[in-house]
Structures are given as structure tokens and as C-alpha cells.
Amino acid sequence: MIRSTSIRWMTAAVFILSFFIPLSGLGSQAVSNASILNPPIQITAEPDPIEYASVSGDGKHLVFVARRGKFTDLWLRSADPARVLVPRRLSEDPAEEASPALSSDGRFLAYVGTGYDVKGDIYLLDLQERDPTPNRLTGRDTEDGAPCFSREGTRIYFHQKQPGDPNRKIAFVDIAPGKSPVNSTPVQTLFLNIDAAFPSISGDGNQVAFITYHQSPSGNLFIYDMKTMKIRQMTMGSFSDFFPTWSHDGTHILFARHAHDTNQDGIINTKDNASIFRIRADETTPVPYPLTSARFSCSQPVSTAKGLYFLSNRKGVSNSWLLPEEGEIPVRIDPADQADLAARISVAYSQDPFITLAAHMRVLEIHSAGGNFAAPAAYRIGELFQKMDRPEEAVQWFQWIQTRYPGKYPEADLSALQETVIESLRKIRSQADESEQARILQEAISGIEQSIRGKNPLIAAAGRIEAAKLLLNHSGRISGYHAAVRLLDDVITNPSSPSDRIAQAMVLKGDVFLRIGEMEDVDSIYLSVLKTYPTVESWSNEALARLLDIAASQKKNMSLDDPIRRLRRIADENRIRIPMLSIGALTRIGDLFYEAGEWGKAKSAYSQVLEEFPVKTSQTTAARFALAEILYKEERFRQALDLYETEIRERSEEDSIYILARKGYIRKSIDSGKYLLRLGEVHAARKIFKEIMEFENKSIEAHRGYIQCAAFQRNLKPLLNSYRVKIKKNPLDAVSLYAAGLCLT
Numbered sequence: 001m002i003r004s005t006s007i008r009w010m011t012a013a014v015f016i017l018s019f020f021i022p023l024s025g026l027g028s029q030a031v032s033n034a035s036i037l038n039p040p041i042q043i044t045a046e047p048d049p050i051e052y053a054s055v056s057g058d059g060k061h062l063v064f065v066a067r068r069g070k071f072t073d074l075w076l077r078s079a080d081p082a083r084v085l086v087p088r089r090l091s092e093d094p095a096e097e098a099s100p101a102l103s104s105d106g107r108f109l110a111y112v113g114t115g116y117d118v119k120g121d122i123y124l125l126d127l128q129e130r131d132p133t134p135n136r137l138t139g140r141d142t143e144d145g146a147p148c149f150s151r152e153g154t155r156i157y158f159h160q161k162q163p164g165d166p167n168r169k170i171a172f173v174d175i176a177p178g179k180s181p182v183n184s185t186p187v188q189t190l191f192l193n194i195d196a197a198f199p200s201i202s203g204d205g206n207q208v209a210f211i212t213y214h215q216s217p218s219g220n221l222f223i224y225d226m227k228t229m230k231i232r233q234m235t236m237g238s239f240s241d242f243f244p245t246w247s248h249d250g251t252h253i254l255f256a257r258h259a260h261d262t263n264q265d266g267i268i269n270t271k272d273n274a275s276i277f278r279i280r281a282d283e284t285t286p287v288p289y290p291l292t293s294a295r296f297s298c299s300q301p302v303s304t305a306k307g308l309y310f311l312s313n314r315k316g317v318s319n320s321w322l323l324p325e326e327g328e329i330p331v332r333i334d335p336a337d338q339a340d341l342a343a344r345i346s347v348a349y350s351q352d353p354f355i356t357l358a359a360h361m362r363v364l365e366i367h368s369a370g371g372n373f374a375a376p377a378a379y380r381i382g383e384l385f386q387k388m389d390r391p392e393e394a395v396q397w398f399q400w401i402q403t404r405y406p407g408k409y410p411e412a413d414l415s416a417l418q419e420t421v422i423e424s425l426r427k428i429r430s431q432a433d434e435s436e437q438a439r440i441l442q443e444a445i446s447g448i449e450q451s452i453r454g455k456n457p458l459i460a461a462a463g464r465i466e467a468a469k470l471l472l473n474h475s476g477r478i479s480g481y482h483a484a485v486r487l488l489d490d491v492i493t494n495p496s497s498p499s500d501r502i503a504q505a506m507v508l509k510g511d512v513f514l515r516i517g518e519m520e521d522v523d524s525i526y527l528s529v530l531k532t533y534p535t536v537e538s539w540s541n542e543a544l545a546r547l548l549d550i551a552a553s554q555k556k557n558m559s560l561d562d563p564i565r566r567l568r569r570i571a572d573e574n575r576i577r578i579p580m581l582s583i584g585a586l587t588r589i590g591d592l593f594y595e596a597g598e599w600g601k602a603k604s605a606y607s608q609v610l611e612e613f614p615v616k617t618s619q620t621t622a623a624r625f626a627l628a629e630i631l632y633k634e635e636r637f638r639q640a641l642d643l644y645e646t647e648i649r650e651r652s653e654e655d656s657i658y659i660l661a662r663k664g665y666i667r668k669s670i671d672s673g674k675y676l677l678r679l680g681e682v683h684a685a686r687k688i689f690k691e692i693m694e695f696e697n698k699s700i701e702a703h704r705g706y707i708q709c710a711a712f713q714r715n716l717k718p719l720l721n722s723y724r725v726k727i728k729k730n731p732l733d734a735v736s737l738y739a740a741g742l743c744l745t
Contacts, residue, residue, distance in 0.1 A: 040321040047317065059080065097111055111125075120144050171190075173188070254303055289358075375408075398416070441474055488512070507529055586606075
């Protein structure tokens with residue numbers, strides 16, 4: 001949907017194209033080659049949610065639990081996306097199965113079953129048997145769960161709860177894998193003296209990672225060393241940690257954590273999306289680093305020789321996915337490259353703060369020794385937590401920077417400044433008395449002024465801007481607004497102030513005058529930003545958006561004539577002097593006409609932008625995408641696709657706009673092919689699907705549409721043969737394997 005604010009968000013980050021170009025299915029996967037993230041590979045595509053899954057250590061076999069009807073069942077299938085096997089059903093009894101665990105070689109399967117005891121028993125299957133029979137390893141007296149194998153596959157660990165004992169214990173049985181049927185020893189337990197659940201055994205068999213709830217009801221991660229008999233706490237706090245597992249190389253422990261308020265109900269709990277984290281197993285107080293974004297829920301990590309398997313609802317239904325061991329954020333050897341990647345991810349995925357957070361955390365994880373890269377990354381993390389309204393965690397990061405890099409990098413002073421601001425806001429919001437709020441505010445301003453005395457121009461400018469923001473947002477008095485203007489003028493008139501800070505101060509000064517109604521000064525201040533600092537895009541775009549908001553404002557039930565007239569005048573007067581303002585005004589005119597349902601006039605405004613301003617800017621890109629959306633709605637598919645192709649041709653493959661233009665081109669092309677197919681225009685639809693296959697061969701939807709057209713035309717055999725030729729050349733060509741199977745069905 002095109003909104004009246006489209007120029008604002010387009011100029012800030014055009015990649016929000018996804019808001020009005022719906023991306024679904026494999027259309028979004030098709031751009032993975034151009035993505036700056038590691039794209040996850042979908043392993044299963046079950047229509048019913050997968051509740052549990054396990055993968056053998058060699059990455060060849062996958063067992064999952066799915067509910068198809070009243071009870072759950074176990075299924076065995078290939079874990080290799082290039083190796084297609086028909087899933088094999090392992091259970092059909094009227095009971096619940098859960099928590100499957102495969103041995104490293106994939107021969108044995110341990111799981112929890114309720115057929116004999118509703119509390120749960122541990123069962124064992126030998127998958128080498130043609131018709132494996134479940135072997136129950138535990139009795140009816142205990143509640144047993146979460147089995148896992150030792151690396152060599154001769155011992156099964158699990159947690160067990162005895163009657164009358166509030167704590168669970170880590171138990172184990174030894175098995176004789178060479179024999180059939182498998183024999184097992186009596187159950188034994190590890191004496192830990194605390195609640196211990198969900199065990200995972202290190203590759204050398206000497207350490208067990210587990211979750212305990214004896215300190216926190218949400219669960220923390222501990223390690224027990226079976227040689228030294230010592231316990232180490234690895235995570236702490238109120239976050240819910242669960243499903244721990246050792247990395248395949250034994251250096252890390254991976255686990256799932258509910259770390260973000262993804263449903264925005266003000267509470268972080270199990271109703272929020274989980275992410276996968278990892279910690280160093282050899283560190284005393286390790287920092288958990290995220291491997292996946294919390295935009296979708298990700299849990300049950302399994303580290304194998306092939307990579308990181310996990311469950312996620314990325315496409316609405318919980319299924320198994322595969323990532324490289326490093327997770328979604330690629331690892332760069334050079335710290336400058338890692339920092340640059342984090343910066344590009346911040347721009348390309350600014351609407352996903354969780355992946356941005358993970359990108360900066362990756363800088364710290366891999367290159368924490370390099371303070372010139374680590375300090376800015378940690379500061380950015382603190383800022384992200386501030387934007388997510390999590391001040392306590394922001395303060396923790398700001399304090400970490402001050403402790404680790406005192407006086408060495410500007411981020412240390414900036415962190416002290418932000419800590420002062422956060423604490424002042426906390427005090428102000430906790431007070432109902434206005435006079436007390438005013439006292440706290442003045443105390444904060446004085447504290448900031450004292451802290452920046454004698455500091456370099458960057459710190460001084462940042463401090464005065466933060467003080468002005470406090471006055472603007474919390475003073476409520478004319479005297480406070482005037483004090484804010486004086487502070488901002490100190491930044492603006494100081495020739496040593498950084499240009500981005502001057503631009504920010506000018507925008508805030510305009511905001512102050514707008515607040516107190518001095519409109520004659522507002523326009524000139526915002527215009528000055530556009531004239532003087534057009535290359536400081538973040539703040540010139542803010543100034544542009546404010547100018548256009550003022551010009552486009554209208555009273556309720558008023559016609560569009562007045563705002564359109566004002567915007568036309570701005571566009572005409574600034575075509576040469578300030579082109580970005582003229583472009584913005586014309587684009588806003590198009591937005592207003594579009595919302596009013598006058599698509600013809602909207603198209604005219606967007607087209608005028610492209611005709612009169614052939615330069616490549618975020619504003620012209622916004623107009624191009626908006627025009628393409630209207631043309632698409634009018635079923636003028638070729639014209640719409642031409643606009644996307646223009647953006648694709650003019651940008652590099654790593655450009656965020658290129659990535660979204662590519663996504664839009666593929667998505668809209670596929671939709672137009674489907675539309676033509678519904679109309680019976682099979683030949684035209686087939687041509688479009690063919691073009692997409694040539695443009696992005698990995699687009700499954702394009703292959704599916706092309707095969708459907710061939711079926712309508714009774715021309716499947718030559719197409720099937722072409723896929724068979726490709727498979728012969730590359731037996732691991734998953735797209736051709738799928739397409740050949742679709743032709744046969």
C-alpha cells in the first residue's frame with residue numbers, strides 16, 4: 001500500500017518496499033544470492049507444525065515429531081536438502097511421542113513416549129532394523145524426558161524426576177550398540193544437588209550442559225564437569241533459556257532464548273519469538289551472541305557436520321531449517337569488513353532491529369580485541385536497546401564500554417552521556433509532581449554541561465543536543481524551549497562541530513520553533529539543512545519530511561486543493577535550487593492523489609519526477625516504486641516490470657535497493673504470470689515464467705508456473721527431459737529434482 005508518508009520512509013530507507021510489495025514463498029528466497037545475510041535453507045515443508053526435531057551428527061538423517069490428528073508421531077527423513085527420501089513413519093500408536101534424539105551415526109533413536117506411563121518414559125529404536133521395535137528403558141515410577149546421546153552412541157543421558165523430589169536429576173543408561181536387540185544397563189544418576197534438566201553432552205563425554213530452574217523460574221544454563229565434579233553457571237538473568245546443545249566442534253554451547261518483546265505486550269516471556277544464541281564453553285562469564293533474528297521464532301538448535309539445524313516458523317508453520325554454523329550473520333576475517341557488513345545490514349534491514357543487533361554483536365564476538373571497531377559496535381547496540389525501549393540493557397552496554405575503553409575512544413564519553421540521559425528520564429517519569437520534574441530536568445542539564453566541559457567538539461555537540469532534546473520533550477515551558485534553542489545554536493555556530501551534528505541541531509531547532517508556533521522561522525531552518533547539508537542524508541531527509549508534512553497538512557474535511565497548491569509551488573520554486581525538495585514535493589503530491597483514489601493524477605506526479613530528475617536518489621527511487629505499484633494494480637505488468645528493471649540495472653548487487661528491486665521484479669512477474677494463467681493466456685504466462693527462470697533459476701514459483709503452463713499445453717515430456725539432463729549434470733540440483741518430481745506428478 002502506498003501511504004501519504006511514503007516519501008518519508010522511502011527517503012530514509014527505500015528497502016521498506018516490502019511493506020507494499022508482499023513477499024511470500026520462494027519469491028523472497030530467489031534473491032538469496034544477492035543478500036548480505038546467510039539465507040536459511042528450508043529442510044522440511046510439513047503442513048502441520050513440527051513440534052520436535054533431531055539430526056544425526058553427520059547431517060544425513062532427521063527425525064521429527066508432528067501432530068496429525070489427536071496424537072503425535074515420529075517420522076524419519078533425509079536431513080540433506082540435496083538428497084530426497086520419502087519420509088518413513090516410525091510410530092503409529094495412540095500415544096504421545098516427544099523429544100527425539102538421534103545418535104551421531106544415525107543408527108539409534110531415543111525419544112520420550114507416553115504409551116506405558118503418561119508422565120513419560122525413555123524409549124530406544126534401532127533404525128537399522130527393518131521393522132524397529134521400541135525398547136523402553138525407564139519405569140513407571142519416574143518422570144523422564146529430554147534424552148541425548150554421547151558422541152560415540154553408547155550412553156543415553158536424560159533428565160529424571162523421582163516421586164516426592166522437587167528437583168530433576170541427570171540420569172543415564174549404557175547401551176550395547178553392537179547387539180540386537182539392544183541391551184541396556186540399569187538407570188544411574190549424576191549427583192548435582194540442584195535441579196537439572198535438558199542435558200547435552202560434550203564431544204569428549206566429560207561435560208554436560210543443562211538447564212536449571214533452582215535460581216530463576218525462567219531457566220539458566222549451567223555446565224557440570226564430570227571429571228572435576230564442578231558446576232559452572234554460564235547464563236544468568238530473567239531470560240528464558242532452553243534446548244542447550246554443544247556445537248559440533250565442542251567450542252560453543254548453543255541454546256534458544258526468549259530475549260525480545262516481539263509481540264510488544266511490554267513483557268518478555270515464552271509468548272515472544274525465541275532466537276538461537278551461542279556462548280563460548282571455555283569462558284568463565286561468557287556473553288551470549290545471537291545467531292538468528294527474533295523476527296521469526298527459532299529454537300531447538302542442532303549442530304552437525306553440515307551446519308546448524310533448527311525449527312522456525314519463518315513461513316507460518318514450524319519446520320526444520322538449515323544455516324551455516326555461524327548463523328545468519330556472515331563472519332568476516334578482517335574486523336573492518338565485519339564492521340562494514342554490520343553497517344550495511346543496519347541500513348538494509350533497519351526495520352528488523354533484531355538482525356541489526358546480531359550484526360553488531362558479531363563484530364564484538366569475532367573482533368572484541370579491536371577497540372576501534374568493538375567500541376562503535378557496542379555503542380550501536382546500546383542505541384538499539386534505547387530505541388527498543390529497554391533502557392536497563394542499554395545502560396549495561398554503555399557501562400561496558402566505559403569500563404573496557406575508559407578515555408580511549410569517543411564512544412566511552414558518549415556512553416557516559418547516554419547513561420546520564422537514561423537515568424534522568426527514569427527519574428522524571430517516576431515523578432508526578434511538576435516542580436520536582438523541573439528540578440530533576442535542570443539537574444540533568446547541569447550535569448551534562450559539566451560532563452562535556454573541556455571535551456572534544458564531537459562530545460560537546462552530542463551533549464548539548466541531548467540536553468536540548470530533554471528540554472524540548474520534558475520542559476513544557478517557553479523558557480525551556482528558548483534554553484534548548486541556545487544550546488542548539490552553540491552547536492550550529494561552532495565551526496568545529498561535526499557536520500552531522502550541526503544538521504541534527506538545525507532540525508531540532510526547527511522542531512522547537514514548530515512546537516512554540518514560530519512558523520516564520522521553521523521553513524527557513526529546514527530549508528537551510530537541505531541547502532547546506534544535503535549529503536548528511538539522515539538529517540536532510542528528516543528536514544525534507546518535515547517541510548512536506550507542513551505543506552501537505554490540511555484540516556479535517558478540507559479539499560486537496562490547498563495542500564496540492566502549496567506542494568506545487570515548492571516543486572516549481574526549487575527545481576533548480578534544491579532538487580531534492582522539488583522531487584519530494586512531487587512525490588508527496590502523488591501520495592495524496594493516490595490516497596484520494598485519483599490514480600491518474602498520482603501517476604502524472606510520479607512520472608514527472610522520473611522525467612525531470614533522471615538522477616539516482618532515494619527520492620526518485622521512491623517515485624519509481626510507487627508508480628510501479630499503480631501500474632501493477634492497473635494490470636500494466638510490462639510497464640511496472642520495466643521500472644523495477646531500471647533500478648536493477650543501475651545498482652550493484654549488494655545495494656539494498658537493488659535487492660528489493662530484484663525481489664519486487666520477481667514477485668510481480670510471478671503474480672502477473674499467475675494472473676494471465678487464470679485468464680487462460682497460457683502462452684503469455686509461460687513466457688513470463690520462462691523469463692523469471694532465466695533471471696533467477698532458483699525461483700521455485702517460476703518453475704512451478706512454467707510446469708503448469710506446459711501441462712495445460714500438453715507439452716510436459718520435453719520439459720521433464722530437460723530437467724533430467726540438468727540432474728544428470730548435477731545430481732544435487734535441488735530445483736531440478738523438485739521440478740522433475742512435479743512434472744511426474
